[in-house]
Amino acid sequence: MLRIYTRLLGYLRPYWRRVVLAFGAIVLYAVLSGASLTLLVPFLDNLFQSGGAPPSTEQMEAQPGGGDLDEVLAGRLPFLARAKAGIERRVDATRAWLDRGDPFTRLRRIVVLIVLVFLAKNLFGYLDPYLVNWLEQRCLFDLRQDLCRVLQQQPLGWITRQKTGELISRVVNDVNMLRGAIIGATATLLREGLLLVIFLGFLLVLNWRLALAALLVVPINAWLMRRLGQLLQRDSTRIQVRMGDMAGHLQETLSGARVVKAFGREQDEIERFRHYNWDYFRGFVRLRGLGALNA
Numbered sequence: 001m002l003r004i005y006t007r008l009l010g011y012l013r014p015y016w017r018r019v020v021l022a023f024g025a026i027v028l029y030a031v032l033s034g035a036s037l038t039l040l041v042p043f044l045d046n047l048f049q050s051g052g053a054p055p056s057t058e059q060m061e062a063q064p065g066g067g068d069l070d071e072v073l074a075g076r077l078p079f080l081a082r083a084k085a086g087i088e089r090r091v092d093a094t095r096a097w098l099d100r101g102d103p104f105t106r107l108r109r110i111v112v113l114i115v116l117v118f119l120a121k122n123l124f125g126y127l128d129p130y131l132v133n134w135l136e137q138r139c140l141f142d143l144r145q146d147l148c149r150v151l152q153q154q155p156l157g158w159i160t161r162q163k164t165g166e167l168i169s170r171v172v173n174d175v176n177m178l179r180g181a182i183i184g185a186t187a188t189l190l191r192e193g194l195l196l197v198i199f200l201g202f203l204l205v206l207n208w209r210l211a212l213a214a215l216l217v218v219p220i221n222a223w224l225m226r227r228l229g230q231l232l233q234r235d236s237t238r239i240q241v242r243m244g245d246m247a248g249h250l251q252e253t254l255s256g257a258r259v260v261k262a263f264g265r266e267q268d269e270i271e272r273f274r275h276y277n278w279d280y281f282r283g284f285v286r287l288r289g290l291g292a293l294n295a
Contacts, residue, residue: 029125140178168247
């Protein structure tokens with residue numbers, strides 16, 4: 001499976017510049033999503049507080065739920081302690097800049113910054129799926145061209161032994177089923193993973209006990225994702241086979257239309273096609289249902 005996936009990724013090599021742009025857009029979208037959430041805190045503080053500056057991260061740590069995290073991290077995970085200290089310094093520096101001036105000036109500054117961050121986030125939120133879809137479709141274009149070239153180079157005897165409808169299904173339908181496997185799944189994993197890390201970091205600064213409680217569901221979620229991935233792979237293979245059977249049956253029926261009509265077998269062929277069609281329908285609905293759970 002890994003070898004096949006590596007071969008598919010080879011189709012991205014000629015377009016590596018767009019790959020870099022796509023993943024850059026994903027990273028910036030995730031970072032700006034976290035920034036937009038972070039900016040809501042000073043906005044609400046300035047909107048509803050009657051006076052005084054909002055508490056710093058040091059003051060928040062003195063409250064219940066935030067106090068002894070530095071000691072725990074420094075003793076067991078020093079690299080996390082350094083990362084947390086760096087985040088807190090940046091958060092406090094941003095708050096100090098936002099809290100300068102009178103309340104109206106502070107509120108106006110925060111609103112302008114929120115608007116700019118949301119505009120930038122939406123821009124990269126547009127570029128991310130656009131570039132990913134372009135890369136997917138371009139790779140599928142190249143893959144279909146390679147398949148067509150291989151089929152044209154096959155011996156005549158091999159071609160005549162194959163079902164025409166099945167070959168057409170391989171080039172058209174099976175290739176299209178790979179749409180999300182080339183880069184879409186990797187892009188989604190990176191995007192959601194970055195968002196998870198950023199939001200957990202934000203939660204870690206606010207209340208580390210709540211952040212650790214949120215991490216308890218990660219192993220369960222990882223097992224469910226792995227199990228659903230196995231089911232998706234199995235059902236996707238079945239769908240490709242059923243589409244090939246349906247296309248092959250239809251091609252045989254149409255190419256042998258004279259024989260079918262001569263023996264009055266039209267209704268039998270309709271029922272056979274209905275059987276293939278129903279199997280494909282049930283399999284595709286199940287596949288989409290598993291995909292929705294996986295999302």
